[in-house]
Amino acid sequence: MLEQSQTPLLTALKNCANQLDTAFYAPGHKRGQGTSVLLTELLGTQLFKADLPELPELDNLFNPEGVISEAQDLAADAFGAEQTWFLVNGSTSGIIAAILATCGTGDKILVPRNVHQSVISGLILSGAIAIFLQPEYNPTWDLAYSITPEILAQSLQQHPDAKAVLIVYPTYQGICGNIAEIAKITHEYNIPLIVDEAHGAHFNFHPNLPTPALKAGADLSIQSTHKVLGSLTQSSMLHVQGNRINRDRLSQTLQFVQSTSPNYILLASLDVARQQMATQGYNLISQTISLAQIARTKISKIPGLSSFGTPDFKPTSGCVNLDITRLTIKVSDLGISGYETDEILRQQFHVTAELPSLHHLTFIISLGNTETDINQLINALKTLSLQHPPNAIPHPLPNFFPTPDNLAPTPPFSCREAFFAQTETRPLKDCIGRVSAEIICPYPPGIPVLMPGEIVTSNALKFLQQVIALGAKITGCSDPNLQQLKIVKG
């Protein structure tokens, strides 16, 4: 019987940090003796005593047999997995490793178009061929949802030889697709469902949150423990169940994308975050939910503001559930954009959102937030609404969405081929009809318009210029102002 109150890894690290030892091993600061005062002034000295390498008592991340193995077993038990791996290079590394573990060069993988850029890295490194699926889109809120089961079923019929399906669940805004149905359809082809659950590490600890991916039938889930729980930035977990994932190959691919000198402070923080959730998770999340609900109710009374999913949540095929702790507040009815609002909130009120967008801003409410934080946010929003009374003629912030019409039909190159091809950087007008060597993704709605290997169309460029003029940010490309593009030479 596993004892969830225990913290084997933290305890071992604490013992080692407090033990006298004459260090002739890395790191070079030798338990803090050589650390610059510039750092100790900020961080204190204890942190450096705990910044230790793979001492015999501390086990080995890539061949765990001691305290790391115990800590990972406890995590698997707490998060509902058969096996869990601790990650020190974020969910980014877990996503890349999962793709490398399931797909080789030329293998097909079905992925939504609104994937995180780590998926594109995984495609480039593996040489897998992406079959991109269009997610559902909410034009009123300018939000990309999940892919629908219907789109997946159709695409798998066309590509029955696909080796895996990968979905994002939940999205950045807490939107959850019909994962149970998606898992069922995927398993009809006896292939694994990989879930980028970077934003859902808290789901297993409260019945009023959406179903966790593994419980809904996923084979592999990657969670950014650091995004919503109490572990340190960069620390994540990868969970597996069932036999559709080759676990030996996964252990190997995780070694490709992580340091051979994993940071024990990050690892210990994962152990503690698990213990905290396993022993107090229900209460902590109940408090978080209650704060989120208070915020939602108060926001609904502020003229010109609304939060996604309040007062009525209207499920659709691509959005069957919502993480209510994720707050997306629409500000465009005040005649200002989410980007402008972000600046005002930071400068005037010292309130900082997670993700500003054109029409709205997304705020993460988590176990670290307090009633005072919520009051601060609400007071700032009330003042904002007074300073920018709801506009009879709303600021022109039209919605935009890269529809299939914007895209050329069959990409001539895979992401990998385009990435490794010889490239040149040319002004936009010279790029039409050429093959893009980079990803061009406007936020909002965070759906790439061009992927490496796809043909640059005039529609795509027109669309991108329009969204830049409206204030969208372009990510992924070498020139964020989009004066020029990197294309395949030839």
Ligand SMILES: Cc1ncc(COP(=O)(O)O)c(C=O)c1O
């Ligand atoms: C949907 C999604 N997946 C994956 C990641 C990568 O997570 P990490 O920062 O833990 O590497 C992010 C990061 O923002 C994300 O939003």
